[in-house]
Amino acid sequence: MRLADLTREIERSRGAVTVLDLAARLDTTPAAVDAMLAALRAAGKLSPDGRPQQRSDECPSPGSCSAVCPGPASCPFVANLVTGLEIRRR
Amino acid sequence: MSPIIAIAGCPNAGKTTLFNRMTGAKQKVGNWPGQTVDRHEGAFSVHGQTFQAVDLPGTYGLVAVSAEEAIATGFLCQERPAAVVTVIDATNLSAGLHFVAQIAEAGLRQVVALNMSDVAERRGITIDTETLEDAIGVKVIRTVARRGDGVEELQAAIADAVGGGLPAAPLVLDYGPVVERHLGGLVETTVAHPEIHRLGPPRWIMLQLLAGDEQVTRAVEDIPGSAKVLTAAQQARETVAAELGFDIETALAERRLDWVTGLVDRVSGPCHAGPTVSDRLDMVLTHQAWGLPVFLAVMWVTLRVTADVTAPFLDWIDSTISGPVSRWAEALFQAISLDGTWAEGLVVDGIIAGVGGVLAFVPVLFGLYFMLAMLEDSGYMARAASVMDRGMRAVGIPGKAFLPMMVGFGCTVPAIYATRTLDSSRDRLLTGLLTPFMSCGARLPVYVLLAEVFYAGQRSTVVFSMYLLGIAVAALIGLILSRTVLRESEPAPFVMVLPEFRLPNARTVWALTRQRTWTFIKGAGTIILAASIVVWFLLAIPSGGGGGFADTPVEDSAFGGISKVIAPALKPLGFGEWEQSGALLTGFVAKEVVVSTMAQLYAVEDTAEEETSDGFGDDLREIGTSFVGAAADTLRAIPRVVGLNYVDLEDDSSSHLQSTIRSSFDKSSHGHGALAGMAFLVFVLLYTPCMAAVAAFRQEFGARWMWVSVIGQSVVAWTGALLVYQGGLLLGVG
Numbered sequence: 100m101r102l103a104d105l106t107r108e109i110e111r112s113r114g115a116v117t118v119l120d121l122a123a124r125l126d127t128t129p130a131a132v133d134a135m136l137a138a139l140r141a142a143g144k145l146s147p148d149g150r151p152q153q154r155s156d157e158c159p160s161p162g163s164c165s166a167v168c169p170g171p172a173s174c175p176f177v178a179n180l181v182t183g184l185e186i187r188r189r
Numbered sequence: 190m191s192p193i194i195a196i197a198g199c200p201n202a203g204k205t206t207l208f209n210r211m212t213g214a215k216q217k218v219g220n221w222p223g224q225t226v227d228r229h230e231g232a233f234s235v236h237g238q239t240f241q242a243v244d245l246p247g248t249y250g251l252v253a254v255s256a257e258e259a260i261a262t263g264f265l266c267q268e269r270p271a272a273v274v275t276v277i278d279a280t281n282l283s284a285g286l287h288f289v290a291q292i293a294e295a296g297l298r299q300v301v302a303l304n305m306s307d308v309a310e311r312r313g314i315t316i317d318t319e320t321l322e323d324a325i326g327v328k329v330i331r332t333v334a335r336r337g338d339g340v341e342e343l344q345a346a347i348a349d350a351v352g353g354g355l356p357a358a359p360l361v362l363d364y365g366p367v368v369e370r371h372l373g374g375l376v377e378t379t380v381a382h383p384e385i386h387r388l389g390p391p392r393w394i395m396l397q398l399l400a401g402d403e404q405v406t407r408a409v410e411d412i413p414g415s416a417k418v419l420t421a422a423q424q425a426r427e428t429v430a431a432e433l434g435f436d437i438e439t440a441l442a443e444r445r446l447d448w449v450t451g452l453v454d455r456v457s458g459p460c461h462a463g464p465t466v467s468d469r470l471d472m473v474l475t476h477q478a479w480g481l482p483v484f485l486a487v488m489w490v491t492l493r494v495t496a497d498v499t500a501p502f503l504d505w506i507d508s509t510i511s512g513p514v515s516r517w518a519e520a521l522f523q524a525i526s527l528d529g530t531w532a533e534g535l536v537v538d539g540i541i542a543g544v545g546g547v548l549a550f551v552p553v554l555f556g557l558y559f560m561l562a563m564l565e566d567s568g569y570m571a572r573a574a575s576v577m578d579r580g581m582r583a584v585g586i587p588g589k590a591f592l593p594m595m596v597g598f599g600c601t602v603p604a605i606y607a608t609r610t611l612d613s614s615r616d617r618l619l620t621g622l623l624t625p626f627m628s629c630g631a632r633l634p635v636y637v638l639l640a641e642v643f644y645a646g647q648r649s650t651v652v653f654s655m656y657l658l659g660i661a662v663a664a665l666i667g668l669i670l671s672r673t674v675l676r677e678s679e680p681a682p683f684v685m686v687l688p689e690f691r692l693p694n695a696r697t698v699w700a701l702t703r704q705r706t707w708t709f710i711k712g713a714g715t716i717i718l719a720a721s722i723v724v725w726f727l728l729a730i731p732s733g734g735g736g737g738f739a740d741t742p743v744e745d746s747a748f749g750g751i752s753k754v755i756a757p758a759l760k761p762l763g764f765g766e767w768e769q770s771g772a773l774l775t776g777f778v779a780k781e782v783v784v785s786t787m788a789q790l791y792a793v794e795d796t797a798e799e800e801t802s803d804g805f806g807d808d809l810r811e812i813g814t815s816f817v818g819a820a821a822d823t824l825r826a827i828p829r830v831v832g833l834n835y836v837d838l839e840d841d842s843s844s845h846l847q848s849t850i851r852s853s854f855d856k857s858s859h860g861h862g863a864l865a866g867m868a869f870l871v872f873v874l875l876y877t878p879c880m881a882a883v884a885a886f887r888q889e890f891g892a893r894w895m896w897v898s899v900i901g902q903s904v905v906a907w908t909g910a911l912l913v914y915q916g917g918l919l920l921g922v923g
Contacts, residue, residue: 101443101446102439102442102443102446103434103435103439103443106435106439109682109683109684110682111682112682113582113679113680113682114578114582114587114589114680114681114682114683115575115578115582115589115591115683115684115685116682116683116684116685117471117475117575117684117685117686117687118684118686118687119468119471119472119475121684128464129464129465129468130465133283134283134446134449134450135446136684136686137249137281137283137284137287138287138442138443138445138446138449139439139442140249140250140284140287141249141250141284141287141288141291141442141445142250142252142287142400142438142439142441142442142445143250143252143253143254143400143402143438144436144438144439144442145254145684146254146255147254147255181571181574181575181592181685181686181687181688182685182686183589183592183610183683183684183685183686184683184684184686185681185682185683185684186682186683187254
């Protein structure tokens with residue numbers, strides 16, 4: 100079962116694993132891994148981490164950060180670099 | 190009552206753009222019950238019939254994994270709208286079809302909007318919509334929401350779907366013998382509970398119970414006498430997992446994947462996609478051996494552009510503020526007969542020198558933010574994060590720490606908040622303790638100023654060294670902490686999905702650069718302004734020495750008195766003069782204040798040199814001429830970034846501020862000014878970034894760890910600067 104193998108490979112990794120790494124380990128193409136991740140995501144088996152709502156909407160103190168920036172939730176310095184997907188346990 | 194139409198689909202498929210096109214101005218915005226998420230509703234009419242459209246938050250499927258997704262799935266499964274417009278991204282058909290399949294299994298009427306069809310066509314992706322319609326039994330409309338293409342056709346299809354009146358026939362997928370056997374048994378148990386049928390097709394309800402869908406489980410729990418059904422579903426869930434050797438969610442996803450893959454093959458041709466150009470680039474850029482050298486090279490170019498290419502504009506703003514702007518202010522005070530008063534001193538030596546000293550670095554920050562935005566939007570920053578992740582894990586720092594640390598290159602405050610994305614409190618704390626060592630944008634003006642004073646020809650090398658040193662110190666501290674008080678736990682596994690490489694979008698790059706630079710400028714107008722005023726007053730207040738208010742020698746001022754208390758502790762580091770300790774003291778407020786304080790201190794001390802001009806017109810001409818000169822120098826500096834030196838741009842002239850700083854450091858280090866300057870930079874890199882970062886740290890980790898962080902950073906900064914200065918003296922450097 101491809102998805103079970105993929106899930107096992109993700110769980111086996113210590114920390115981050117990329118689509119390219121997974122493709123190499125499962126001897127398939129990155130596009131195939133993308134499709135498998137989409138399937139797991141649609142089934143609620145993978146969930147994204149680091150979502151914006153996990154950040155605070157409040158500034159550390161009035162008159163400091165709040166005086167010059169719109170607050171952590173919409174801070175222009177927060178870059179959307181990557182999407183991290185974690186295996187969701189229930 | 191008008192039929193309700195839900196606009197649903199995966200995030201970034203273009204739902205909201207399509208919703209706006211469908212409803213036009215007929216919209217209202219409210220909140221979802223008990224949520225802060227906006228609920229957008231609107232209306233549209235087809236042949237006199239009005240429909241109410243609701244724009245749902247993006248979701249990948251009907252099993253919610255977040256609060257926002259729960260809003261969408263709750264609305265679809267419990268409200269059961271008259272029809273669903275499933276918006277799918279034509280360039281990512283596979284992801285969209287998983288959602289289509291689940292909506293169809295739930296027995297909801299749907300119309301599929303194949304959005305971004307123009308982009309798909311440009312990429313050579315062909316989709317046979319007729320075959321797709323036959324396979325899923327619903328109307329598929331090509332749309333380009335951005336232009337409004339296909340919207341009328343889509344509205345007509347919705348009207349047809351709703352007008353048919355008959356319930357949609359649920360899609361039935363074969364989930365294999367094991368699941369089907371248990372599923373069949375579960376569906377039979379619902380015969381005794383007709384209320385369950387009101388929630389949706391019984392087969393779908395049982396599938397959701399098997400998949401552990403919390404919302405459907407709660408809805409079934411509310412039905413009297415349904416406990417047996419729930420118990421049977423739970424037992425089936427466990428039995429299926431035992432029989433298959435893996436969980437049932439994976440089994441259901443596997444069968445849907447088969448269905449989606451088969452369908453994509455039929456409607457879009459077999460997918461034999463090998464590695465794309467982006468994949469091939471990744472093989473080099475994230476390679477175990479090449480990844481790090483490439484990352485360092487990219488950082489080098491970024492900082493060369495930042496420090497060298499923008500330098501002519503730095504000089505232009507600096508000379509404009511210290512020259513014409515200061516002269517105009519003096520002329521204004523003369524015109525209102527307040528020249529020579531403390532008010533003139535506050536404005537010219539306090540505000541203009543302090544705030545102006547920081548504003549001069551706007552071009553440098555613009556350069557940094559421009560380069561970072563280019564790297565972010567091209568997708569390279571994600572690769573850099575991947576390279577950093579590997580290195581950090583090697584020294585016991587959690588893999589996910591790369592995100593806060595990359596954010597830390599811009600600003601430490603959001604970087605500390607970004608630690609919330611980490612799983613354990615140990616990982617969050619460790620990363621929070623390390624992010625302040627990442628060199629934030631506010632330290633850049635200090636680096637550039639001191640590098641200009643002591644290492645004019647090696648400006649970018651000095652700045653680059655500071656960035657690298659910050660990473661190295663973070664790695665070292667991380668290694669020590671993870672082997673002692675914050676022992677390493679098993680790192681949580683996760684998939685890092687990197688975005689496709691692309692040419693940076695000019696609009697996005699400009700927006701990011703503008704927002705970040707503007708934040709820096711606003712800081713100059715608030716925090717730096719306030720700090721400059723406070724420092725000026727402290728410099729004006731006599732403390733034990735001679736003179737009255739605003740007429741006391743600066744070393745005898747209150748500021749001088751406070752700074753002299755700290756200065757002895759910094760003597761072994763080569764910068765034990767009170768001006769230097771005073772600048773570092775105010776740097777606790779914000780790092781840019783180090784520069785504004787230096788500008789104020791040395792401007793106050795500067796009484797010998799007074800530039801004159803022949804009038805306002807001459808000043809304007811001077812500003813214009815020097816701007817053209819700066820622009821020309823910038824253009825000539827660009828080839829030097831990659832080592833092409835067509836024109837000698839070395840400028841031997843240095844400002845009065847620079848020569849005074851040099852003299853001050855030479856004096857404090859007994860002639861080893863360059864070495865003391867380097868030690869000063871190391872101290873600025875490593876000590877507490879700013880008060881806002883301290884407050885953020887306290888909010889996230891509590892007062893005790895805040896003190897550990899502040900004291901720890903001060904100790905590390907002092908030790909680092911000591912090693913540089915005393916080590917340099919021992920080795921005969923500088």
